[in-house]
Amino acid sequence: MNPLVSIIVPVYNTVHYIRRCVDSILRQDYRNLEILLVDDGSTDGSGELLDEYAQMDGRICVIHQENAGVSVSRNRALDLARGEYVQFVDSDDWLTENATSLFVAAALEHGCDMVIADFFRVSGEYTRRKGDITKELVMDRVGYAAHMMRNSANVYYGVLWNKFYRRSIIEAHGLRMDSEISWCEDFLFNLEYIRYAETFCSLCQPVYYYFYRKNSLISQSASIRACVKMKIDVFRYYKAFYKDVYGADYGDVKVKVHHFLISYSKDFLVLPDLLKKNKAEG
Secondary structure, three states: OOOOEEEEEEEOOOOOOHHHHHHHHHOOOOOOEEEEEEEEOOOOOHHHHHHHHHHHOOOEEEEEEOOOOHHHHHHHHHHHOOOOEEEEOOOOOEEOOOHHHHHHHHHHHHOOOEEEEEEEEEEOOEEEEOOOOOOOOEEEHHHHHHHHHOOOOOHHHOOOOOEEEEHHHHHHOOOOOOOOOOOOHHHHHHHHHHHHOOEEEEEEEEEEEEEEOOOOHHHOOOOHHHHHHHHHHHHHHHHHHHHHHHHHHHHHHHHHHHHHHHHHHHHOOOOHHHHHHHHHHO
């Protein structure tokens, strides 16, 4: 019998954190899952540690590959996943014990294609609940897109790890991470997924501990030129996304969409003259 949930963890040189991550997955009070651990050419002993875990629990599958990046790692796991739902975890983060069961309960109760939950942000000795989800809601695509606009500067809608996905949608539309880019690939994946999903559910209860560290992938600085180019691409992608979601009614929300995009772009330091250029094109 196939597991209901596939949990995907890309791993690269996080030997000091991976035990906390994998242990939190093994402690989940929901048991019908598989755990896909992708060792992306680690050189610090992470791969050997993952193999030890695979010997301990038959639900764990370890994939070793030459270093190719987090997107390739996630895509490789998606190719092998068997679950009806997919959950992503970063190897330096960890889950609450009821994270997967809360996702499953919401998805099954409401027939949701995506469930999004609150999370904790951990920095050094400090842990703080993000607290941006104040209501448990069931939304259609338009409602979710509108909710995104009301939270324009929030990383909530870009990351993968506080969400729960229906794998049949991912496979039906061939959705994968763009391995050609190393920044914002999770944003683009989510936007593509949302275009095809129909029902969304938000959970107030935090299920994830996001561990901020200076050398993590999300905090690594790209060149100014690369950042500007990527932000322009995402800016245009967002605009196309809202045109697709709202269809003939796009004109009614165009001003709000532009306000959202400008706020979003300022949050990621896109230069003002480039923003004006894109606004003029809209």
